Amino acid sequence: MKASYAAVFAVVMLLLSQTQVSTAVTCSPAQLSPCVGAITSSSPPSGLCCSKVRQQKPCLCQYMKNPYLRKFVNTPNAKKVASQCRTPFPRC
Structure with missing residues (x-):
């Protein structure tokens, strides 16, 4: 009986370690x-x-396709902010 609990526990731990939690990002430049x-x-x-x-970050390429937003997102200062935040700027 103890062996079956240990086996179930091991399987659960293995599954939990492999599970990736993903959350949907709402793209909103106002953020x-x-x-x-x-x-x-x-x-x-x-x-x-x-x-x-x-x-x-997942939305930055979308913002760069927008002519109005591109002039704010695709600037040296925006890239500097991303770098200072330790967030690599995407290559779109």
Whole structure:
């Protein structure tokens, strides 16, 4: 009986270690509003800004396809903010 519990426990632990949790990202450029100061000036990004950059990273290529958003997202300062937030800027 103890061996079967150990086997079940081992299988559950193996499955849990292989499970990847994925969450859907809602692409909204307004989510990057905490980064405006860092993108438009040389001030360092806040923790909230970095959190939002990481959340919105899957959306950056989509933003770069938009002519209005591209001029904000595809700038040296935006890339610098991503770098300071330790979030690699995507190649689109």
